Amino acid sequence: MKFRYLYQLIASHIGVLIIAFLILTLLFAHFAEQLIYEDKTDELVSYGRNLMGDLSEDPGQTRRILGEYGRVLEGRDIQFSLFNSGSAVVYSSGRPASLIKLRREEWDKIRNGQAIIVNQEFERSDVGVTFTLLPYIQDGQFTGGVLLTSPISGSREIISELNRYLLWAMLAALAASLLLGWGLSAFHVKRLKRLRDAASHVASGDYSVRVPSTKADEIGELSADFNEMTERLEESMTEIDRLENRRRQFIADVSHEMRTPLTTIRGTLDGLRDGMIQEEERNRALALASKETRRLIRLVNENLDYEKIRSGQITLEKTEIPLDDLLPLIAEQLEPLAEEKGNTIDAIADSDAMVFADYDRLTQILINITKNSIQFTRDGMIKLRGYMDDSIAVIEIADTGEGIDPEDVERIWDRFYRAGVSRTSNPFGEFGLGLSIVQQLVRLHGGTISVESEKDAGTIFLLRFPPKE
Template identity: 50%
Template sequence: MRIKYIYQQLISHISVIIVAFLVVSFVFTHFVEQLVLEIKGQELLEYGVNILSDLQENPSPAEYQSTLIKYNDVLGSRGIGFGMFDTQRNRLYAVGGNFSITNDEWNKIKNGKGKIIKGSTWRGNQEVTLVAIPYSVNGQVAGVISLTAPLSDSKQMINKINEYLVYTVFFAFAVALLLSILLSRIHVKRLKKLQEATSLVAIGDYNVNVPSSNFDEIGELANDFNSMVGKLRESKEAIDALENRRRQFMSDVSHEMRTPLTTISGVIEGLNNNMIPEQEKGKGLTLVSQETKRLIRLVNENLDYDKIRSNQIVLMKERIQLQEVLEIIQEQLFTQAEEKKVEIEVVVAEEVMIYADYDRLIQIIMNITKNSIQFTENGLIWLRGRMEDNNTIIEIEDTGIGIEAKEIENIWKRFYKADISRTNTPYGEFGLGLSIVKQLVQFHKGSITVESEKGQGTKFTIKIPLNE
């Protein structure tokens, strides 16, 4: 059976209120009754003590009788009766009521238990408060004096108090019920907003926000919900961006591979059908070789990235002379740089060493330098190296077209291309080069940063610890 949360709240609150009111009412009523009876009993006890005191002060029969008559008038006007009994429980004197002493009461007095005050007992046909006080003659218990007061007046007062208490309980219950309904509606409304927001998130809408606070657990839940939705929104944006790059990547793959494959297929078909003149065959085979190497680079670049992501790269670190590495790269890229009228200049001292994997170090610097050649024309590229605070610093700076500030963080992302011209270049075909570079530098426990300004060139700075 489904019960709405607001009804659960109301049932819970009302149950607690009813139980609390019943307990409080019962305790209060019992307390008032006991208090009234105790006050009445103390009043009778004081009268009894006074009567005995006056009787002892006036022991002659005449004065004795006068004292009893005086108290008869005083107590009679207050509706209080009293009587005197001997040790055989025979009534010696009685005023205003049906007096008697029970065996149990007399035994307690006779055994030295002192005075007996009963909150409520029956004498005749009425309920009374009873006080029985023993009196002595020559040090021996000679009898008992008993005082009673009817409880009808006290009962009326107690009933009146209970009546007002009932009115108070109903009023308090009504106020508490209204407050319970109000608070329940507020809580249900807040939960309803969370439910509606959750439903929107469930269908893929992450642009939701619920009012939050640190006032209570629901407010904290709303805070956590907003934080969760924010992270989901960021994840969705990242996934969408990755999906867009993946689609662009697939488009690039198709384009990049179609061109060399078409070239290779055409040359081979021409060779098979003797459609290529003898003097052109060598040129055709060279073209096939170049295009094959280009395909190998494409495949290797992707394999490298996947190995890095799955932590399958094992570095064989050693101390290497940095000047040797930079000069090798300068020599290998000389032809490509010359085509773009770019001069590569190495600036490093002989004693500068670096602790790295030789092949991966070549790959790191080669990728960045190729990237610099690609975006530099009629300019310079500096390959610098130095030691600083037990670190080896490598700087690759060019005078190329530079990178816009908003694109600097994106250049490390997989598939990202800062310029569409990369689509048709054999270097960094899939936009993976710099992503691989950053991962390899991090594997060396190092860091890489880039500084660039549009039209003013770019500088990559690599810092790798000299020791493990």
């Protein structure tokens, strides 16, 4: 059987309130009853002591004093009786003296100077009464006692009236709490229903759903966490879709790139085996096969390098490297490649410029970026510059080439990504892995890499490496 959460909340609210009201009502009623009865007994004790005090001060006016007290106490619905030391009634106001018959143990206490107070007495009277029995002491001698009684009907009427007010107050409070509990419960259930519907959308693959969120309570915080989760899921799915598309394109490109050199290698080997290649063409054919083999090896190595870096299998052996030695060496090594494109390559570094890095991996970074600049620059200039920015080693690689489209600048670091169709013929990093490897290696050094480019105005790669700790 399904029990809706709304009804659970309302039932819990009302149940808690009913229990709380019942406990408070019982406690308050008991406290009020005790207070009323104690007030009545205190009143009787006060009148009894005043009466005995007046009788002691003026023994000759006993009748007058008893009459005055009788009239006054009759208006308060209080009767009193005087007893001598033998428990005989010597005076009684109002009702007969037989209203309360004293027991032997009560007289024993009175003779010992103890007062007797009884809040509710039903056994020895035709109506319930509150009575007090006080010892009457004259000149240090016990001479009798005074008994004061008052019907409890008046006290019970006050208590009953108080209980009625408490009952009406409880019913009014329960009605108000029911309305308030219903409203609050419906409000919270509505918020939870929004979360449930949103979760259903997410389960069906819609990660764009959002729910209103606040920091006022836990449900609001849960909504904020839900929105953050869906945002991350949406970003992740977008990235997964993007990577999947690039993966498909990469596989297609690699298949195409591998098919051509493999076809060339196979054709060369078949020609040599069948004697179809003349002796004078044999060296050129072998050189072509060797070139295509190196191309395939480069593809495999780039993939292996990327996976090793990504999985943390690369160990850096850092040393302090002077940039005024390294940068000219890179420029000299790539100068023949730059000349093929009609480019000039220049390197300059401050004499105090030192970078704390792994020599082989830093060389790999610089060659990869510089080759990229050479590939997309024709009849231009590639410049390598090294200097210190406080304790940070900075390397700039700038070219005057074709630049990068604005929408491609942030995506050139992505694996498998190649900006522009013309880059498919790039023999250096043509598989979309070169710059991804560069970025991973720079991060592995604890450094940063950024790029500034303007279409048809050149590109600047900026590398920053932290100092040795």
